[in-house]
Amino acid sequence: MAAKYLKQVYLSDADKPDRKMNGFAFKNDKGGYEISIPNPHTGKSFKTSTTPKWFTSIPGKDESVVCVFEGFWDFLTWMEMEKVITPPNTAYVLNSVSFAGQFAQEVLARVSHPKTLKLYMDNDNAGRMAAVQIAEALDGSGITIGTMEQRYSDYRDLSDLWMSRS
Structure with missing residues (x-):
């Protein structure tokens, strides 16, 4: 079910290009994405977005x-x-x-x-x-x-x- 609404994304850290992060992207109505990168060690996620941000x-x-x-x-x-x-x-x-x-x-x-x-x-x-x-x-x-x-x-x-x- 999640595959219908999420895309898998891979991001790299600008300061550490060898550091790759695997996360999920959820598209908004203006074409931007909400991105969540889960951290399995802490149980929390790093959240960011691309522009434009919208619902x-x-x-x-x-x-x-x-x-x-x-x-x-x-x-x-x-x-x-x-x-x-x-x-x-x-x-x-x-x-x-x-x-x-x-x-x-x-x-x-x-x-x-x-x-x-x-x-x-x-x-x-x-x-x-x-x-x-x-x-x-x-x-x-x-x-x-x-x-x-x-x-x-x-x-x-x-x-x-x-x-x-x-």
Whole structure:
């Protein structure tokens, strides 16, 4: 399933050209990539991106419900949890909480607005602020907004919950 959404990338360190890094790239709607290079020794990832930086939309079968994720690992986790290859609902990956406002404007600009947004933000201040910004921008639009973090309230994000179960 991940192969449908990710590309494998190899990067070299400009200061140490012999040092090669293997990672994953997730394309955004403007042609840039979000890049994640996992470190198996620490369990963390180095994250970077190419320009232009933007959010990613993934069409789903049901456009009346839109699922919004802060990062692509959470989107892929959700897909794995739902046991699907194509999202049942349209999905957006913000790729940065700084795109919350632009995402909300995109939703309002659509010919047919979704009826429901499900927000899968991180359980941190930035995630909460992004959820508030989206909710405020869509206030009065008739769109029902639900925050889904109660599903993973004891974890940093949805993928952290999933990894804890592995």
